[in-house]
Amino acid sequence: MPKQIFVFHDKHKRRFARITTKLSIVICLINILGLFLLFCLYKAVQFDSPDQLNTKVEIEKAINKISTNNKDIIEVGGEGILVGINIDSDYYEIERFASLNNKEIILTFDDGPQPVYTEKILDILKKENVKAIFFVVGENVLKYPDIVRRIIKEGHQIGVHTFTHTKEDEGLNQNKLQTMLEIDAAQKIIEAETGYKTRLFRIPYWGVENTISLNSLILSVNALSRGYTIVSSTIDSNDWRYSDPDLVIKSAFNPLEGQVILMHDGGGDRTSTIKALPYIISLYKDNFYNFRLIDGELAGNLQELLKPISLKEKIISKAAKVSLLIFAYINKFLRIFFIFGIGIFAVNGVIYLSLILSKTFKRNKLSKLKPFVSVIIPAYNEEYSIAKTVNSVINSKYPRFEAIVIDNNSKDATGRIILNMRRRLKIKNLRLFKEKIQGKYAALNKGIKVAKGRIVLIIDADTQVLPNTIQKMVAAFSDKKIGAVGGNIKVGNIKNLISAFQAIEYIVGLNLDRRAYSNLGAIPVVPGALGAWRKTAATKAGGFLNDTLTEDAEMTVRIQKLGYKTVFAPDAVAYTEAPDNIRNFVRQRFRWTFGTLQVLYKHRESYFKKDKGMLFLLILPFLIFLQLPFMLLAPFVDIIAIATLFINYKLVVTFFLYFLAIHMLFNIIAFILAKEKRIWLLLIIPLSRFYYQPVWYFILYKSIVAILKGEIYPWNKLNHVGSVIVESNN
Template sequence: MTSPAPRGRRNARKQRRRRRFPMRYLLPSLLLVALLAMLMLRGYVHSEILADHRVRPPAATDRVPEKILDGGPVIDARSTTGPAGSLSIPGHRIVLTFDDGPDPVWTPKVLDELKKHHAHGVFFVTGTMASRHPELVRRMVDEGHEVGLHTFDHPDLSYRSHSRIDWELSQNQLALAGAAGIRTSLFRPPYSSFADAMDNKSWPVTRYVGSRGYLTVVNNTDSEDWKRPGVPAIIERATPRGGRGAVVLMHDSGGNRSQTVAALAEFLPRMQQRGYGFTNLTTALGAPSAHTPVTGFALWKGKAFVYAVGLSENVTGVLVAGLAVIGVLVLVRFGLMLLLSFLHARKVRRRHFSRRPEPARPVSVLVPAYNERECIANTVRSLVASDHPVEIIVIDDGSTDGTAGIVEAMRLPQVRVIRQRNAGKPAALNNGIAQARHDIVVMMDGDTVFEPATVRELVRPFADPRVGAVAGNAKVGNRDSLIGAWQHIEYVMGFNLDRRMYDIMRCMPTIPGAVGAFRREALDRIGGMSEDTLAEDTDVTMALHRDGWQVVYAEHARAWTEAPETVQQLWSQRYRWSYGTMQAIWKHRRAVVERGPSGRFGRVGLPFVALFMVVAPLLAPLIDVFLLYGLVFGPTRKTVLAWLGVLAVQGVCAAYAFRLDRERMTHLISLPLQQILYRQLMYVVLLQSWITALTGGRLRWQKLRRTGVVEAPGATPGRRRSNDRRPVA
């Protein structure tokens, strides 16, 4: 019976683990949510989801009062008890009105012309534009112009419910409050015309808006500048007849307004010479200002909204730049992979036909093992079946599950077991190197099995005395599950196709821990396996390059490894890989400025590793983020075609990689889903790695659970459940 104290300690440990568990996702997830929120806000203020450009055709006018149809361009329906009335502009007064702005290009030019001629006008702004360009709204107010509402995203309000109309007005006022600290009582409906164009569909909207406290301003002189008929035509149509006053309709946004600006330069002085004054609407009517200062919570709410919109614009700009970067990186990487892999295949064929039989050089195979009872027997049996003479050394790194006993019970003559206290994989490998009898040392993981020819293929390149290490072809043995199939694609395309490219470029960044071989002299010169990083395989490979050794790829040296079978295990493994890679890049950063082989690797290899193993995976999720953005906000067709184009390029590379590795193409069926989900996982993993590095955190080695599903080639796969044990760091 379990004593209370141990049970209490176990429960406490479980509670601590439960409390800590969400933290690994917290910061990356918060950042991802924040980025998505910024994109949603951008889509919101750009009207890319809310925009409705339907315009209702003319309807009957029998429900519209005659005095409205025959009245002036300003409609006052604010009274809840009396009838609605209309107002006209006094003679020789012109109220210039500008719709749809503010526009960052044309509004400043319009304002410049008005300022130059000491004229004022009314700018009917949309909430989407005002929130994106608040500085222009502030300038309008500061220079004495009036500002009116033109709804938030410019819909035909006759299609809208009262609640939606309220939303359009309140959001437009929110943008004004944040931009200039004011509210306004002026309103112009989108797609409005003269007062006599009011009909049974638009009149109820005018009545309702009036009941909310707004003056509705239409026009009685339309310049039709939106048609771009030419400067003379705009001036002609904007000129009132017979000295009458007018509300003139113009636009400072919605397209190229160069003709509007040019027309103002002539129209303003010409009409002033004729005795006309250009005033605000309320000034022309002799009424109080339409502007009311906003204070308190409403003001801060508006400022917060405008600030968030500005932030979303800037963040989106950065994301678009990042998308452009990842697009270039993807195309460059896949282009290089295809070209250099083709050259590598030709090189391998030439080497295959020209090589001569060499005497078998015995090698030492090191198997570091920590709690590998499910896998170790299969691993050792595969080595014993090798067609190359081998010395097998199993270094038991303080296992608590009887791993060493399993190997010893096999009683194989060429197998030695070395026991040591738990000190980590690099220490176990260094112990094995010290005990090895041969000058070529093969290293593998305790969950990996070799084919009979693997060791022989690893040894062949060492006929060249310049070769210090050889990377083998690691393959996923447990590929029957979906997550296993995804990793299988990644290994074949992402790792092995990369290694072919790096082999041609002579800057192989990593010898996989599952299958690699080293010249013992090379290891001695660099001080053996280092414990400075969590990616000792990347660290030692970079050290060999800097010492002047060549590192090559042996594609026929195949090893079958057990990949993580759950997202949690995959997370732990990739977190360690990415963090260890960052550590290795930082450790060897001085190679960038050094001379000789070290400098060549530093100026060629390190940038490639940083770009394709750190930067590209961190930015790659932008492809899918903008896919979602395009599906929601548009343009949907172009977005989908662009995403499918990227997927097609990846599919071509994957198919070519599978062909080189002689793998079945059926696993590529899951490529689209693999690309989408893997990008998000790698993003969060890399982001967490960056956060860990920048905050000075330390990452412990995390032992993955194994099932022993991968057996020696030709054996019948058997699946065993692993014991529930907590790994020792």
Template sequence: MKGRHKQSRDPRGHWLLLILVLPAMFAALLFEGWTNHEVDEAKTRSPCTSPAPDAVADGNGPVIGINRSGIQTGSMPARTVALTFDGGPDPVWTPRLLDLLRRNRAHATFFLIGSRAARYPELVRRIRAEGHEIGSNTYTGAVLGEASSLRFSTELDLTQTALAGAADVHTTLLRMPRTTSADTLCGREWQAAQQATARGYVLVTADKASRKPAQGLIRQFSQTATAYRATQKLLRNPGVDRFTTVSDGLDLTPYTPVSTVARWEGTALVWGSVLGRGFSTAMTWVLGIAGGLGVLRLALLVLFARAHVRRLERFRPGAPWLREVTEPVTVLVPAYNEEAGIESTLRSLLDSTHPELQIIVIDDGSTDRTAEIAVGIGDPRVEVIRTPNAGKAAALNTGLARTRHGIVVMVDADTVFEPDAVHRLVQPLAHPAVGAVSGNTKVGNRRGLLAKWQHLEYCFGFNLDRRMFEVLECMTTVPGAIGAFRRDALLGLGGISDDTLAEDTDLTMALWRAGWRVLYEESAVAWTEVPTSLRQLWRQRYRWCYGTLQAMWKHRGAMFGVGTAGRFGRRGLTYLALFQVVLPLLAPVIDVYALYGVLFLDPLQSAAVWFAFLGTQLVCAGYALRLDGERRRTLWSMPLQIFVYRQLMYLVVIQSVVALLLGTRLKWQRMRRSGTAAEQIGGPDPYKSLPTR
């Protein structure tokens, strides 16, 4: 069907926005994970296979450089102590250490982790402003001797970039992680040390514990409570004349000039770290919300489905103790280019067990043989109306004006009815408060993985939802494929509105607001044809989602209504907002968290969380299939949904929300039919005649 909704903006702009924003978000998140969690075992140091060179192990001190003259070492002058602190900046202990040093008029050298410097740039600036010295402790604290050549360069270069962005400095001082005194530079660590000095670094280790302050020493501390107390004690040592920095004590040049480009790169790195940290924190919160909403939805579906099965058969309208509805029924079949399936639809309706039917086919300006095939049925119960193309809502209103009976059934032209479907569908209308009834739509063409996923969705999602909606009295949609209505209720609303792309959802919500009840008759079964390609599926679901959002906004006033309208608004609209808008927007976080956890956290714990959620879904889906009388062997395909189908549905919701917020108007997206709705019934289509010339 075509409609009157046109595109006023190019929807490719939405994709451009997603293409630009989402990769940036995920890149920042992955970078945050790499810099703050383990990627490999580069923080574990292997045993030394060869000792440090004698010139280092037995040299004059813990400060090491290599130039044309070979290995050069140095140590602090007598009664001079260089306090050095590794691993910061720390938001708790770095400020306390700085306060302690200021009170004692002492200076120190802070060997900073680059990732933490990017995270806390204000502390880096304070260290620099208070006269202390800054050195590199690599970007993530990785053991350089165990790192690949690429990571080795990355650890050093990113640290310099972070320091340039945080405090406008490039340092020449390096303390290699997991090293203490000079003799620990052995084996692979010595090879890494040689590479570092070739880059212009001066290596700073620490004096052995046996060396006394009176001899002059470099003391190594971390930035912890224990280090704070040890520093406090050392600062009171009467054998020390001066507490100073490494470069001041040895007359070294600690910094090199920072270029403008390096400064810009550093600023970008600092902001990237801020964004990554923000995304990581937000992801944790979103994971909790998404997981909670997902589990809550599953619990609600199962709880109310059981209530629907166990209790409502006695009390709802249409129960056996109510009168049987045998009044004549008018069936409206709007059709636009439906030659592939119109014959099967009409013949299945003509085989209906209901006593009397008036079938009106409204050909909405078709350019194929739809009208000819409908006329060729040759049954007096079938009337064909040809109109210029004006959209599905207009076609339905045209048919509504020609109805002769008080009960109207609306049918899509690609739907095949079970013989008793119409009769069962109209039975709940025996109760005068019921204005509409939703039937049970099932997937007819289930061949192929994509079709099987949609079959699961129809049973587990749509039909289980409808059971719950009936219990809560807030049915949100009577599907266009199979739905029964009171003619008076439709005329009281002024017919079917074309304000949205989801005219069935719009109509259902309008009925609630007018005071009518809407029910679900699961025994009224119709078989529909679903998309068989991702492109067709995308177009269909985009229209559904966008139209539902339009209908929700149009009927938002029901949230503040009273009686039937208020119950629908506060229950139905809230459910749609939480579980069909917010949850799909947040749900990708569960998959992202699983990947994030496998890469950077505990893989087993992350996998356990993910599989627990999947297992819960499988159990609920199995229950839904049993309620619908379907075989549960289809469940094998459900875990595969996460790789394609679920991601597609998430993106549909995201694009629909973006399109609605940007005010884009969409045209009707029609699916190309193949006439396979009756495929699941078995064998050749029993309602389709041989082709005619």
């Protein structure tokens, strides 16, 4: 047989250097861009601020002095249409001030822009030749920038109404970063979309009341410290409450001295506002009121309240917009990914169950033949487990078999133990051979070569079979087209969380995925721990190769190219020794993962080819083009989800609970199908998402890095201690 080239081997070690250099440049540029975008997003927008509120300490002091023990009842003093802070020595008070002249009125609209209502309000104002102030929400400006530009173009004023219309129970005292974003992000979006900056500001949920909440106080003090002019209202139209336009008109018309009317162009159904507005304007005009805007003189500030931005401000605001769009798209992507992921997971599970149930409850036609079976046990330094493994085979109820131990240059007493067992117990059907070529693939090929049986059953030296295992494996060869059969492997050494999680993984993976693939005649792996092969098929395929770390998976794929089917025998049970610590688990699963990627890459030319069978037409493409990308993206989604917890924890928790519920359902079904008695394992399944899954992420990316490095990796066999305990009554 010609020498095999190790898949992914990079003889000259150029691939890793080339990719890491490019990746380093990209990462460096992304970091620089990211830092710049974050700087622009979090840089405070600053006008002229009061001398008493120009430091963080003074801002905190003002909030603490004004706030009360009851955070929802903070009294506001004074009268007027604007809001400020009166500081006299150590006395602080938030108060209203500034009044309009008699027969002056200001129309204000909050919570927009909104495509339907804002546009209609602008049409009415244009027709009536009336100007108004629109206090816009940053998120809505980001969605409907054209409407904001129209507002300014037609001579109206705009003001900041926070970025998200922050809720009353947001807890801004605990989240200073959110406070900054609510004020500054909204301003920067206005600047980016319109080219103008505004000094006008209005607090959400503060109408005409003389008391405010702690959140309103925090926003007020922080806005004033930046030099904003906070506009209050003196008349509430109650258009947020009434759907009857007559009631809105009644609430909005109050012919006293100068007034500021609170109305809304967003945040809900504003049909009543649209219907009432022409009548409100007409009533005030009929009573000789003049509609006006706020100017610098009224605000006590000679600077323009709405003015064009500088080039520097334009760059910063555009960069801030990009940052916000990235966050928005990440949030949207996260939502879509969660929904799509849960959907794929659920559909995938339903498809698996459909395939499983289509044959599970049908009586399989068992083979009546009892062909001679050769049980091959490759062994390297297995003195602690080999005797138990051989004893489990020798105690089989199957009538015609031999046990072949292939000693692959063991340095311990493995070979002597087998010879002693054969001599002491007089086991005639136990044979021992030595293979000088190092490697499991060579030991397996030696076993196949010397085997007398038509069926070769391969088990690992730490695997213990049950008395009926061989019989169940042979019975699965009911069709001449079946070239190999995979057995049902269980973890026999559950002693801690890592081994318990592996036990769950075996139960679910074998009794859902493997059963489903089996009904298509195309399981992707006939495992080395318990797998049976037609000797003719194994020989025709050329035996096991050493060009991947998973010789069993590679052989499974190769014989299916020859037209053979591979199936799963769920009743053929064996127990194996799983790694019982993280270090050994990572070593084993790295070999499995890296080897699987090698197999997927090696046979890529056969994908989607119908003549190669269902494995290549459907199963391997599904694994490589759908499952693998999801696995690669999963760690980043987890990181984003953790970050999103601080912004929208309900979204993350909701999707996690949905996923967990579906995951638990399929796990329970797998346990039922497996007739698993260790049902207590179901209790720890939620923990796997936080403990077991991150380890898998590390292993996957360790494998990707290994591919890039292009080195030749050893098989890296684990040391077994013979800790397997076989369940009774199987």
